[in-house]
Amino acid sequence: MRKVYLVGGGPGDPELITVRGMKLLQQADVIIYDRLVSRRLLAYAKPGAELIYVGKEAGRHRYTQEEINRLLVEKAGSGVVVRLKGGDPFVFGRGGEEVMALRRHGIEVEVVPGVSSAIAVPALAGIPVTHRGVASSVTLVTGYTAERRIDYASLSGDTVVVLMGVRSLKKIAEEMMHTRSPETPVAVIEKGSMQSQRVVTGTLADIAEKAERAKLSPPAVTVIGEVVRLRREFL
Ligand SMILES: C[S@@+](CC[C@H](N)C(=O)[O-])C[C@H]1O[C@@H](n2cnc3c(N)ncnc32)[C@H](O)[C@@H]1O
Structure with missing residues (x-):
């Protein structure tokens, strides 16, 4: 079954992720993360996990939202896939667009709210x-x-x-x-x-x-x- 976990990483301090979010981070085979995600959080990823940065730098987009959506669809099914976003995925986080893109491809999504x-x-x-x-x-x-x-x-x-x-x-x-x-x-x-x-x-x-x-x-x-x-x- 193809599934993606859309996880809120909290506001910056790595201690402010939820317990569910941390567990998934530690199990993840693939972590697709944004600019506002604390790099210290990524230290909890297991050895060999694939870490993909899709942050948008001011004035120069490294990935468009459409490209991120495509990447999520492509990676779904590669083990435990975590889409890690700053704060809460649904507070100005474009998490809803990612859910819709994944669902359109028949991919299950579990949303793990974050501390906004x-x-x-x-x-x-x-x-x-x-x-x-x-x-x-x-x-x-x-x-x-x-x-x-x-x-x-x-x-x-x-x-x-x-x-x-x-x-x-x-x-x-x-x-x-x-x-x-x-x-x-x-x-x-x-x-x-x-x-x-x-x-x-x-x-x-x-x-x-x-x-x-x-x-x-x-x-x-x-x-x-x-x-x-x-x-x-x-x-
Ligand atoms: C694209 S929005 C994402 C918000 C995120 N989904 C949330 O729930 O916190 C990014 C904005 O969130 C705010 N933000 C996120 N983390 C912050 C932090 N540690 N300190 C201050 N502002 C922060 C800023 O206004 C920043 O421009």
């Missing part, structure tokens, strides 16, 4: 995305708008978490100030869960300038909302 950076990276920086009396709803949104237009001004959610947004922070903050106070607290967390993690805090009015001054770069998660103030108490 959308929730875990703020948590590790001392920010709960919800908190009784402060925030009872969260919106996850992408800052990558090359393929679609997002109306940031009309996003609902007491807390807004932006992935892939560090490069478009200025535009997002400007748009959000049409409907939210310029004093709304914001935190940008770069390389969350890693030793090199950095956090820059500010408000919608000044966060873009602060992030630029700090030269923040991807991967980074931006949290917008009153929950950011709790950081002072939680750290």
Whole structure:
């Protein structure tokens, strides 16, 4: 039977993969992995496992999504095949497209959810995305708008978490100030869960300038909302 395991690798720290994910990683004959997967996780692969990097470098795609889909179909059936993705496969991870491509070829897929950076990276920086009396709803949104237009001004959610947004922070903050106070607290967390993690805090009015001054770069998660103030108490 041809089968592929679509495994979420967590936000970076190798200890944050699930037990099921780790077991599959250790059994895998083939591991097809992305750029945001911790290289330290790959150290758990068994000797002789085939490790295939399909990460997309900024500005230059090593593999298109279609090529990744084809590769998954081709490798399915070569023993235990793990498709290892950063965070959770279904949170801006294009995991759904991979499931559909595999199913179209009659290949079974088991999804192993992962700890998503959308929730875990703020948590590790001392920010709960919800908190009784402060925030009872969260919106996850992408800052990558090359393929679609997002109306940031009309996003609902007491807390807004932006992935892939560090490069478009200025535009997002400007748009959000049409409907939210310029004093709304914001935190940008770069390389969350890693030793090199950095956090820059500010408000919608000044966060873009602060992030630029700090030269923040991807991967980074931006949290917008009153929950950011709790950081002072939680750290
Ligand atoms: C293509 S999306 C994949 C998200 C992933 N599926 C997840 O659930 O975390 C990549 C974005 O996730 C965020 N991200 C992933 N890992 C991160 C980390 N360790 N620190 C900060 N942001 C991270 C960044 O916004 C990055 O640009």
